[in-house]
Amino acid sequence: MLRLGSTGAAVAEVCARLAHLGLLTDNSGTAVATNIYDEHVVDAVRTFQQERGITVDGLVGPETFRRLDEARWQLGDRVLSFTAGHLMVGDDVTELQRRLNQLGFNAGRPDGIFGPAADLALREFQRGVGVSADGTCALDTLRAFERLSRSVVGGDSGALREHASLASLRTGIADKVIVIDPGESVHPELTYAICVRIEGRLAALGTQVLLTRPEAPVERKTQTMHAKFANDMDANIVISLHLDHVESVKPNGISVYYFGSPSGGNQSTGGRILAELVNEELTKRTDRKDCLIHPRTWDLLRFTQMPTVRIELGYMSNVGDAKRLTSEAFHDAVAEGVVAALTKFCSP
Numbered sequence: 001m002l003r004l005g006s007t008g009a010a011v012a013e014v015c016a017r018l019a020h021l022g023l024l025t026d027n028s029g030t031a032v033a034t035n036i037y038d039e040h041v042v043d044a045v046r047t048f049q050q051e052r053g054i055t056v057d058g059l060v061g062p063e064t065f066r067r068l069d070e071a072r073w074q075l076g077d078r079v080l081s082f083t084a085g086h087l088m089v090g091d092d093v094t095e096l097q098r099r100l101n102q103l104g105f106n107a108g109r110p111d112g113i114f115g116p117a118a119d120l121a122l123r124e125f126q127r128g129v130g131v132s133a134d135g136t137c138a139l140d141t142l143r144a145f146e147r148l149s150r151s152v153v154g155g156d157s158g159a160l161r162e163h164a165s166l167a168s169l170r171t172g173i174a175d176k177v178i179v180i181d182p183g184e185s186v187h188p189e190l191t192y193a194i195c196v197r198i199e200g201r202l203a204a205l206g207t208q209v210l211l212t213r214p215e216a217p218v219e220r221k222t223q224t225m226h227a228k229f230a231n232d233m234d235a236n237i238v239i240s241l242h243l244d245h246v247e248s249v250k251p252n253g254i255s256v257y258y259f260g261s262p263s264g265g266n267q268s269t270g271g272r273i274l275a276e277l278v279n280e281e282l283t284k285r286t287d288r289k290d291c292l293i294h295p296r297t298w299d300l301l302r303f304t305q306m307p308t309v310r311i312e313l314g315y316m317s318n319v320g321d322a323k324r325l326t327s328e329a330f331h332d333a334v335a336e337g338v339v340a341a342l343t344k345f346c347s348p
Helices: 009-020 039-052 062-071 091-102 116-129 139-149 157-169 188-204 223-232 269-285 299-303 319-325 328-346
Strands: 177-182 208-211 237-244 254-259 290-296 308-315
Touching: 009 039, 009 062, 039 062, 091 116, 116 139, 157 269, 177 188, 177 223, 188 208, 188 237, 188 328, 223 237, 223 299, 237 328, 254 269, 254 299, 269 290, 269 308, 269 328, 299 308, 308 319
Parallel strands: 177 208, 177 237, 237 308, 254 290
Antiparallel strands: 254 308
């Protein structure tokens, strides 16, 4: 974990990547080369985190460093291909997905992950333009894109496909598979208790519910593992619940997050619609502050292939929130609100 005051080669590498992105420069706009994690680096890291839709804390841990690595790749910098179990990830993959979707090939949501959908779409494109359909995005494929870009201008067919996918979900709540994720929280027993209440209410409606809670601390799972679980189970929807704790006692209220870039562009339409419904139902049933809905690119939101929302139920560091979060009446209200939102989301 790199932070204010850190020094060394790792800091120099982070600073070089920030400078390459134009986030770490001097007053004349010249890239800054340094191996000292000072206030300027903290500000640059915060800006990068905000742009990428991840937690803004000014620290460089595994997630931020991984996102910095992804950001350095532009389409054409490397050869892209699909490898099961070791997916290529980066900004170049995002651009490839966008181009394929704009041309009418279903490369999936432009999330920067080279998965099976992108592989199939790339091979279909290659067959259509007469290059080797080997699923490898190399020089000949890039040249084909360049030729077409001069004559083809269109919308994003991926958005149309997502709307069609949403329509297929609107057959009622009873036939759905929903993953409930008690996310990492300062008091996991509280989030789990709420998840159990949601599970019980959904089961009564005929919904199949899957919980992602690990059996033991040594089996603690990451967001990516939870996303893989949901994808492997072919779930229809994912709901992740969290409680927060910060140094200040002031932050309070409920907020809901869905996959999307804070700067606009890529987003999950289904996730946004579901987030709006969840936020509406929860704020209607509780007296907690409405902190609205927000796009983010956290791993669980990004790697899941179905509508997914992350619900921040409040802050244990705030006296008012903490009192409600430990109340069974509040747990019931949250469960009722989430189930009501899911029912509306799946209604014909």
